[in-house]
Amino acid sequence: MTQTSAQRRMVAPSPEDIEKLTQLREIVRQEAATASPFMASLWETLHAHVSRAHLRAQRALARAERSAVLQAAKAARTQHSVAKGAQGQGEETQEESNG
Known part of the structure; x- marks a missing residue:
C-alpha cells in the first residue's frame, strides 16, 4: 500500500535525515563544480531540488x-x-466535616 502525500507529510524528519540531506547537498554541489557544462546544469537542477527538500x-x-x-x-x-482541583475538593470535604 502506498502512502498519500498527506500521510508522508505527517512524519517529521529525524535529525539524521537532515544530516543526510546536508551531505547530499554538498555531494551534488561538488559534482556540479567539476562536471561538463551539460552535466553541470543537470547537477545544479538536482541541487536546487535537494536544497528545497532540505529546507x-x-x-x-x-x-x-x-x-x-x-x-x-x-x-x-x-x-x-x-x-489543584483535587486539592480544592479535599479542602471542601474537610470544611463540611468540621462544620
Whole structure:
C-alpha cells in the first residue's frame, strides 16, 4: 500500500535525515563544480531540488519540535489543574466535616 502525500507529510524528519540531506547537498554541489557544462546544469537542477527538500525537512522538524513543546506544556497545565482541583475538593470535604 502506498502512502498519500498527506500521510508522508505527517512524519517529521529525524535529525539524521537532515544530516543526510546536508551531505547530499554538498555531494551534488561538488559534482556540479567539476562536471561538463551539460552535466553541470543537470547537477545544479538536482541541487536546487535537494536544497528545497532540505529546507522543507528543516521546517518540518522545527514544527514537530514546537508541537511537542506545546503538547508538553498543555499536558503540564492540565495536570496542574487536575491536581489543584483535587486539592480544592479535599479542602471542601474537610470544611463540611468540621462544620
